Amino acid sequence: MEKIKSLADLKKKREDLQSAISIREQSENIQVKVAMATCGIASGAKHVMEVIMNECNKRNIPATVTQTGCMGYCYAEPTVEVTKPGQKPVVFGYITPLKAEELVAKYFAGNEMLDTVIPVNYEKVEL
Amino acid sequence: MENNYKQIRIALRNCGFINPENIEDYIARNGYAALASVLETNNPQATIEAIKKSGLRGRGGGGFPTGVKWEIASKNHADQKYVFCNADEGDPGAFMDRSILEGDPHSVLEAMAINGFCIGANKGLIYIRAEYPLAIERLLIAIKQAEEVGALGQNIFGTGFNFDIELRYGAGAFVCGEETALIHSMEGDRGEPTFKPPFPAQEGYLKKPTNVNNVETFANIPVIILKGWEWFAAIGTEKSKGTKVFALAGKINNVGLIEVPMGITLREVIYEIGNGIKDDKNFKAVQTGGPSGGCLTEKFLDTPIDYDNLIAAGSMMGSGGMIVMDEDDCMVSVAKFYLDFTVEESCGKCAPCRIGNKRLYELLDKITEGKGNMEDLDQLKNLSKVIKDTALCGLGQTSPNPVLSTIENFWEEYVAHVNEKKCPAGQCKALKSYIIDPDLCIGCTACARACPVGAIKGEKKMPHEINQNTCIKCGACMEKCKFNAISIK
Ligand SMILES: Cc1cc2nc3c(=O)[nH]c(=O)nc-3n(C[C@H](O)[C@H](O)[C@H](O)COP(=O)(O)O)c2cc1C
Ligand code: SF4
Ligand code: SF4
Numbered sequence: 209m210e211k212i213k214s215l216a217d218l219k220k221k222r223e224d225l226q227s228a229i230s231i232r233e234q235s236e237n238i239q240v241k242v243a244m245a246t247c248g249i250a251s252g253a254k255h256v257m258e259v260i261m262n263e264c265n266k267r268n269i270p271a272t273v274t275q276t277g278c279m280g281y282c283y284a285e286p287t288v289e290v291t292k293p294g295q296k297p298v299v300f301g302y303i304t305p306l307k308a309e310e311l312v313a314k315y316f317a318g319n320e321m322l323d324t325v326i327p328v329n330y331e332k333v334e335l
Numbered sequence: 336m337e338n339n340y341k342q343i344r345i346a347l348r349n350c351g352f353i354n355p356e357n358i359e360d361y362i363a364r365n366g367y368a369a370l371a372s373v374l375e376t377n378n379p380q381a382t383i384e385a386i387k388k389s390g391l392r393g394r395g396g397g398g399f400p401t402g403v404k405w406e407i408a409s410k411n412h413a414d415q416k417y418v419f420c421n422a423d424e425g426d427p428g429a430f431m432d433r434s435i436l437e438g439d440p441h442s443v444l445e446a447m448a449i450n451g452f453c454i455g456a457n458k459g460l461i462y463i464r465a466e467y468p469l470a471i472e473r474l475l476i477a478i479k480q481a482e483e484v485g486a487l488g489q490n491i492f493g494t495g496f497n498f499d500i501e502l503r504y505g506a507g508a509f510v511c512g513e514e515t516a517l518i519h520s521m522e523g524d525r526g527e528p529t530f531k532p533p534f535p536a537q538e539g540y541l542k543k544p545t546n547v548n549n550v551e552t553f554a555n556i557p558v559i560i561l562k563g564w565e566w567f568a569a570i571g572t573e574k575s576k577g578t579k580v581f582a583l584a585g586k587i588n589n590v591g592l593i594e595v596p597m598g599i600t601l602r603e604v605i606y607e608i609g610n611g612i613k614d615d616k617n618f619k620a621v622q623t624g625g626p627s628g629g630c631l632t633e634k635f636l637d638t639p640i641d642y643d644n645l646i647a648a649g650s651m652m653g654s655g656g657m658i659v660m661d662e663d664d665c666m667v668s669v670a671k672f673y674l675d676f677t678v679e680e681s682c683g684k685c686a687p688c689r690i691g692n693k694r695l696y697e698l699l700d701k702i703t704e705g706k707g708n709m710e711d712l713d714q715l716k717n718l719s720k721v722i723k724d725t726a727l728c729g730l731g732q733t734s735p736n737p738v739l740s741t742i743e744n745f746w747e748e749y750v751a752h753v754n755e756k757k758c759p760a761g762q763c764k765a766l767k768s769y770i771i772d773p774d775l776c777i778g779c780t781a782c783a784r785a786c787p788v789g790a791i792k793g794e795k796k797m798p799h800e801i802n803q804n805t806c807i808k809c810g811a812c813m814e815k816c817k818f819n820a821i822s823i824k
Contacts, residue, residue: 209359211485214493215371218362225363243351245437246469247430277438279351280592289351329608330342330594332352335365335561 238264238271238316239291245278251285252305259305260288263312271316281326290315299326341608343570345578346394346554347594350438355473358480361441367486369557370445370452374494379453382560383409386453389564390576391556395421395512395549396627396654397729398575398642404546408454408536411544416456418447419521419540419547422463422470423505423512426625427676429656431580432550434592436463436470439554440477441486446553448487448498449560454546459500462517464507474502509626509680510730514539514547516682527684528728549654551580571597575641579652585622585659586613598639601631605659616661620744624653626673626680627733629740630666649740651733665762666745667752671699673737681730688731691722695738703763707753716742761823764808768824773798775820782812782821 212218233239242248242257257273264271279287284301288311291297302324303311314320344350353360361367373382387402408416420443424432436443447459463471478500481487489497503521505511511526518540520526539545555577559567568576575597581604584590588610595604601621605611612618620630629650631638638644642652660669674696683689698715701707719735726732742749751757758766771782771791776798783791783799790806793799801812801821813821 209480209484211483212492213485215375218367218371218492222362222365222368225359229363241351245350245434246467247434249469274354275356276352277350277355278434278592280347280434280594281589282591283589329340330344331340332344333348333558333562335348335368335558 232272233291234293236270236293238269238293239297240271240273241276241289242273243277243279243281243285243287243289244275247278247282248285248287253286255305256286256288256303256308259308260312263309264316267312267317269312269316280330284324284326287326292316299328300324301326341599341603342594343578343596344594345558345567345570346435346442346551346580347438347592348558349442350434350592353439355438355440356476358441358477358484358486361439362484365561366441366557367445367492369560370448370486371492372560373449373452374492374496379409379455382449382453385564386556386559389559389567390571390574391552391559391567392575392642393549394551394555394579394654396624396652398652401548401552404536404548405450405453407534408456408544408546411537413543415458415541415543416454417540417543417545418451418454418456418459419514419517419535419545420447420459420461420553421512421514421517421547421549422461422467423509423517424464424467424550424654425507425509425512425680426654426656428582428584428658429625429654430582431592431655433467433470435550435554435580436467437473440470440474441481442557443550443553444474444477444481444487444500446556447500448491448496449556450546450548450553451498452496454544456544456546457497457499459498460503460521460540461500462503462505462511462521465504466507471502471504478502508682509676510682510728513728513730516728517547518545525682527682528730530727551655572639572641572644574643579640579655581655581657583609583657583659585657586616586661586664587611587659588613595640597641600637600639602636604640604657605636609659612659612661616663619660619662619664620666622650622658622660622669622737623656624651624733624736625656626676627651627729627736628653628656629736630660630669630744632744649736649743651736663760663762665703665758665760666741666748667699667703667758668762670737670741671696671703674699674734677730677734681734685725685727685731687722687725688727688734691718691726692731692734694718695722695735699738702749702752703758704765705752705756705763709750709753712742712749712753767808768803769801769806769808769810769813769821770824771799771801772820772822775818777818777820779818781815781817785811785815787811
């Protein structure tokens, strides 16, 4: 990213990034976030991320997989958030590498839920 | 709040949502907009005033009003001032700050720059424990990216403001989280506390005014600036505003990282957010404040959690460890656990803490070994008071709290240990015996074969018996018995 030279520049940059994100969100790609803080990584999140990417490749499912920080559900690590085009994000807990395959097969490819969905239980500040 | 969610994420607003290694994600979510707004307004006094009015208090444990600290640091004139971020996080079981740094490092960098602008400092240092390699890695990436885009470094966003941030690594001593010890450690001296005043905001690092804030305190700052102090001050109780992040742990179903508004009750935290006690056992107590705090019992389940109520209840907010205990937890052992930690972590500079805590530990050990008497309980109380009154720094001044609060709330349990030589929770090894009920035992010999020291004798098909003198109380027999004939007394 190039240097931001003024406050107006920062504003412009932000707007550009936001529209890039909304374009990404409207695309056909499934957005996947894997919680990769110390807790998640200790429970195998890195491996889970690889499995998800490989499975999506194998099945030709367009997906953008990124890492993120701790989602707070230590009891259910590894946790993965999945946003399908036009749908609300869903957080899945207990996604071991084996479960990750199942997640891609059932929820990504079809629309079948797993039984380890974690309901949203907080309000988030939007700035 | 319009909905019924028990949690509000302010400090954790980006954790688990953005890629912490990509500054674009942060900027897209209005990152660095608070810094921009502060630079544009160009009125440090007004920003400090807003932080004061927000009611934000330090999240590192002490609860000192953040705006007041900033004001002191701004009014102390010097050729050089410093902004310090305390990321030492030494409480056993705490990981709030680590999660913020791993999930949203830029929020802390941005807040430090805002603080620098407000107090007139252009140098920031983060003191982080070396045991946090991932947080360190992500901070280093974040600093590099922020410098590249001009959010840190020289001439930030073309406004002429300069601010640099560097990391300093701690070796993980609990006492180095105390701000004066932290500063000495950074200066290359021994990490030992010194008497306050002077406070760091008056005379800190290299004798220059130094504003020390905790990671979570900083993470709140950009939100206060963008949403306004009125918005922030509307959350919480009269004297404790905003939210607190807790690491919820222990005998609770949903262990994890939570952020709740000040004023929430323990009942809501345990039963609604934490989904209740594990294995449907009975709630016994909640420990907050770590080695400096105390236990809250059933009678406090409906007390609104804030700085002042927790102190009135004999505990403290601390940095955010929250450990739930059930009927199987022995409160004398809990106190002993924390004293063991304190003895290990005392820097040894002053006698009450160095020697006093050791004696407290020995008394507790004696009691859990079944060798205590009533005088020991008196001595525990007296010695605790002396240590609190005479120790030099916060570590020693608060280290007897786990003892005092368990004595206060669980007196009968202490008495049972010394008078009846019993541990009601069945935790203290020396005080428990494994007993075979002759009416239930069918003489299958499974336990005798499992016992590692051969303490169980008996004829086949006849009731067996455990020799209490050789039994090492490992519990192996109880696991093996299929007829529930073995119990703990
Ligand atoms: C023994 C001891 C350990 C401490 N450990 C920490 C710590 O790990 N992190 C922290 O932020 N504050 C810690 N503190 C509190 C700091 O001294 C200081 O009050 C705090 O960093 C100020 O920031 P705040 O006002 O934002 O909370 C500790 C205090 C004591 C007495
Ligand atoms: S109270 Fe304990 S940790 Fe603090 S200065 Fe004295 S010996 Fe050191
Ligand atoms: S395992 Fe149980 S039933 Fe079998 S001998 Fe031991 S106490 Fe008796």
